[in-house]
Amino acid sequence: MTRTPAHAPAHVHTRPPAHPRRWTALALICVAQFMLILDVTVVNVALPRIAVDLGLDRTSLTWVVTAYTLCFGGLMLLGGRLADALGARRTLLAGLAVFTAASLLSGLAVNAPMLIGGRIAQGVGAALLSPAALALVTTSFHGAERAKALGVWAAIGGTGSAVGVLLGGVLTDGPGWPWIFYVNVPVGLALLxxxxxxxxxxxRTPARLDLPGALLVTAATGSLIYGLVQAGDTGWASASALLPLLGSVLLYGIFAAVERASRAPLMDLRxxxxxxxxxxxxxxxxxxALLIAFFFLGSVQLQxxxxxxxxxxxxxxxxxxxTTAVGAHLGSRLLGLVGPRxxxxxxxxxxxxxxxxxxxxTPGTNAWTTLLPALSLAALGLGAVFVTATTTALGLIAPHEAGLASGIVNTFHEVGGSIGVALVSTLAAASIQGPAATTTGFTAAFTFCAALATTAALTAPFLIPPGNPRPTGGPHAH
Incomplete structure (x- = not known):
């Protein structure tokens, strides 16, 4: 039998004792994260009703979706730095307070600026809350318990998306679309x-905050989305589309220069x-981009x-x-057998x-036998791609770089949804704004989605490095 020494050597670092209420804390933190994910999809089903009640045109309707994911993704890395500088719990509570207040504002909206403003504020709150919540999960658990806790966290993603589309329909047809936002208020107050x-x-860890970098990358992506949306109204060659698109390129260039010169860059461009x-x-x-585009296009098309x-x-x-969650599960099983390519x-x-x-x-097509199985099949494939993307980025690089890589991939996750919705909204403009029986725009948008997925399928074998990645054990944002 081995005897334990009375005094451990000075250089041995002992792990802090586990918090006795860590599993309760995990449950509450996951509820908070669940609200954020819910609000990515819950609004899509309500879009046609919102458009009628508030008199929104296609451009405003697109921003109702993209404003949230744009700010969520663009400011997420800054939120992570704030969690280090101010403390994860303090940042989480601040983000939750902003998100809850913004949800109330969105539900009370009487016009497009008020609703889009509320969605922007929701995105800011989410960008503060989500990285702080993940930091708390990571530091509260150790060893095998940490793997279980991160597994619970990862499962929130698929569940939130599924519940979001159903809850959006129930609330919109029931008490009305404002309740897709009001439902967050009592939950948020209880969590606070x-x-x-x-x-x-x-x-709290002393950390430099790269506020210029966060604002530049968000402004650049916002300018890109604005140009893409404007192209649907005025054409791709118009000044109102080209100038914002060129402006986004300029802003991305300035962002890169600022990051290279910064002592503590928001994003390590290396x-x-x-x-x-x-x-x-x-x-x-x-x-x-494809998955969120499906929810946006399909909701308008079906209604x-x-x-x-x-x-x-x-x-x-x-x-x-x-089926997105099912595809992710199957993808995680297949990765070790056939590889990420x-x-x-x-x-x-x-x-x-x-x-x-x-x-x-066509207008006479049965949506239950065409649209439902087709989009479910597409989502099954995308679920496997989500897992492959995360595992490739984190499992084929050095372990000490995994945290930086995770932040970058999660940022692309949020921003991708904004860009996807902006693109398909422009391509489907004729059907979204035109007569009820017009299918030209939907055909163009879904054809583009097929072409984009095909291009990605052909590119993947050349882009992904050879070899099988290590299991990352880390969560996927959604």
Whole structure:
């Protein structure tokens, strides 16, 4: 029997004792994260009703979706730095307070500026809350418990998307679309009361805040989205589309220069020279762009072209959200067997096949037998791509670089949704703004989605490095 020495050597670092209420804290933190993910998809089903009640045109309707994910993704890295500088618990509570107040503002909206302003504030709150919440999960658990806790965290993603589409339909057809935002308020207030008594105070680490970098990358992406949306109204060659698009290129260039000169850059641009990070970010950008585009396009198509209610639309999209999670599970199993190149290529090819039937629908087509199975098939492939993207970026680089890579990939995850919705909104403009029976725009948008997925499938084998990645053990944002 081994005897324990009375005094451990001075150089041995003992792990801090586990917090006795860590699992309760995890449950509360996951509820907070669940709200953030819910608000990515819950609004899509309500879009046609919101457009009628507030008199929103296609451009405003697009910003209702993109404003949230733009600020969420653009400011996420800054939120992570704030969690280090101010303490994770303090940053989480600040983000939760902003998100809750913004949800109330969004529900009370009477016009486009008020609603879009509320969505921007929701995105800012989410950017503060999410990285701080993940930091708390990571530091509260150790060893095997940490793997279990991160598994719970990762499962929130698929569940939140699935519940979001169904809840959006139930609330929109029930008490009305404002309740897709009001539902966050009592939950947020309850969490604000409970979290300070459950979650321990966090250690604050001195950190420089790259506020110029955060504002520049968000402004650059915002300018890109504005140009893409304007092209649907005025054409790709118009000044109102070209100037914002060129402005985004200029702003991205200034962002790169600022990051190179900064002592503590928001994004280490050297990470974007690493092939695994580039491959993972590209796959994440395309997969998220496609998935969020499906929710946006499908919701408008089902309610305008097929006359579906918000609830029936939510029911159609429930299997789509579920098959995304199923695809992620299958992808995680296949990665070790066939490798990331085959997983990414196969997943994107399946997504491309799923985009073809929606491109051919007519007003008399049965959505239950065409749109539902097609988009579910596409989502199954994208689920596998999500896992492949994260695992490639984090499992094929040095372990000490995994944190930086994770932040970059998660940023591309959020921003991808904004860019995807902006693109398909412009391509489908004729159907979104035109007569109810017009299918030209939907055909163009879904054809583009098929072409994008096909291009990604053909690119993946050349972009992804050879070899099988290490299991990352880390969570996927959504």
């Amino acid at each position: 009361a409970a979290l300070p008594t459950i979650v321990p105070a966090s250690v 990470m974007l020279t690493l092939r695994p990070v580039v491959a993972g970010s590209f796959l994440m950008l395309v997969a998220t 305008k072209l097929h006359g579906f209610s918000a609830l029936r639309t939510g029911l159609v999209f429930l299997p789509v959200a579920v 085959a997983c990414a290529t196969g997943g994107m090819a399946i997504a491309a096949l799923g985009c073809l039937p929606p491109a051919l629908v």
